Amino acid sequence: MYRFTPGRRAILGLAVAAAMTVSLSACGEETGDDTGGAAPAPSASADSTLAEKVPDDIKSAGKITIGTDSTYAPSEFLDTDGSTVVGFDVDLFDAVAQKLGLTTQWQSAKFDAIIPGVSSGKYNIGVSSFTVNSERLQQATMISYFSAGTQWAAKEGASIDPENACGKKVAVQVGTVQLDDIKAKSKACTDGGKPAITIDQYQAQSDATNAVVSGKDDAMLADSPVCAYAVKQTNGQLALLGEIYDSAPYGYVLPKDQTEFGDAIKGALDALIADGTYKSILAKWGVEAGGISDPTVNPQG
Structure with a gap:
């Protein structure tokens, strides 16, 4: 992963x-x-x-x-x-x-x-x-x-830019490279005078996915196959955001x-x-x- x-x-x-x-x-x-x-x-x-x-x-x-x-x-x-x-x-x-x-x-x-x-x-x-x-x-x-x-996902129809998610609530699994990634993105926000990203950390990736489906969080990021699979399984409730990066x-x-x-x-x-x-x-x-x-x-x- x-x-x-x-x-x-x-x-x-x-x-x-x-x-x-x-x-x-x-x-x-x-x-x-x-x-x-x-x-x-x-x-x-x-x-x-x-x-x-x-x-x-x-x-x-x-x-x-x-x-x-x-x-x-x-x-x-x-x-x-x-x-x-x-x-x-x-x-x-x-x-x-x-x-x-x-x-x-x-x-x-x-x-x-x-x-x-x-x-x-x-x-x-x-x-x-x-x-x-x-x-x-x-x-x-x-x-x-x-x-x-790494790939991002959010509710279908959401307008969130993975490169500018300042002020958004984002779900991520504990201990992942995606956690480091989102922390760096949040720092870039505050360094630029914008609101920090609220980072919600979950022990289970399944809990992070569920937080986005339920509306608790605005978006998530995870490994590309995991994001693609989660989107498929939610039957249109989630959609992929942006391109895959850092392969x-x-x-x-x-x-x-x-x-x-x-x-x-x-x-x-x-x-x-x-x-x-x-x-x-x-x-x-x-x-x-x-x-x-x-x-x-x-x-x-």
């Missing part, structure tokens, strides 16, 4: 609920807030060369534990049962894990707790639309797999010393791109515009 370092849960009203509860199946996953039942065995054959690069403790367990902030549709969010994590991040990493001979255990977490959780060993990996940037690269090994930028890669998050494991994950992504699985998964979720052709371990952030 186009979210900053150490990137959500409430009962949703209005049409935004559909964005969080749309019934979509995910493959080969073990789910739950903390623990889950055993995941089904991978349906695709593993690549033995790549599987050899998996750390011994994960290899012997046969599964990989994943920290994710499951409020960020269509990347990762809860299905109608309230516990199963679904989304394009889920489908794609499940396919990566299959290439490595592993099943997956998805654990919901607050976004800003995931990287510390990976560093401490609570999670084997973080998969939660993390934007690759220099600060994260100082803490972790990251493998790029997608590209996204950057998403990256999987591993402990800093696990570059060899990163190479294995990159290899799995390369194989999925080559056989068409990668493209099919992105197309299923309508996010193929963010596809990349060159996954990289520790790309320049």
Whole structure:
């Protein structure tokens, strides 16, 4: 997610609920807030060369534990049962894990707790639309797999300029790069003698979206695929504003010393791109515009 370092849960009203509860199946996953039942065995054959690069403790367990902030549709969010994590991040990493001979255990977490959780060993990996940037690269090994930028949205018919939102109330998720962005925009307002932007911060992106739908806030900004998905799910209540900007890669998050494991994950992504699985998964979720052709371990952030 186009979210900053150490990137959500409430009962949703209005049409935004559909964005969080749309019934979509995910493959080969073990789910739950903390623990889950055993995941089904991978349906695709593993690549033995790549599987050899998996750390011994994960290899012997046969599964990989994943920290994710499951409020960020269509990347990762809860299905109608309230516990199963679904989304394009889920489908794609499940396919990566299959290439490595592993099943997956998805654990919901607050976004800003995931990287510390990976560093401490609570999670084997973080998969939660993390934007690759220099600060994260100082803490972790990251493998790029997608590209996204920032997009704004507001009520249909609203006349709000993302470059001049002085005096407006704007919703944003805590811990995101969008929070830094809107703070900088507000400072530019006050430096120019204009009213500051009122910044309402939410732990869950779903709550930020709902605040705009309900009229509590005038606009929101989030990752481009997230904004586009939210607009689609609100059936015309929201509309996109302006152009996508500040595009950057998403990256999987591993402990800093696990570059060899990163190479294995990159290899799995390369194989999925080559056989068409990668493209099919992105197309299923309508996010193929963010596809990349060159996954990289520790790309320049």
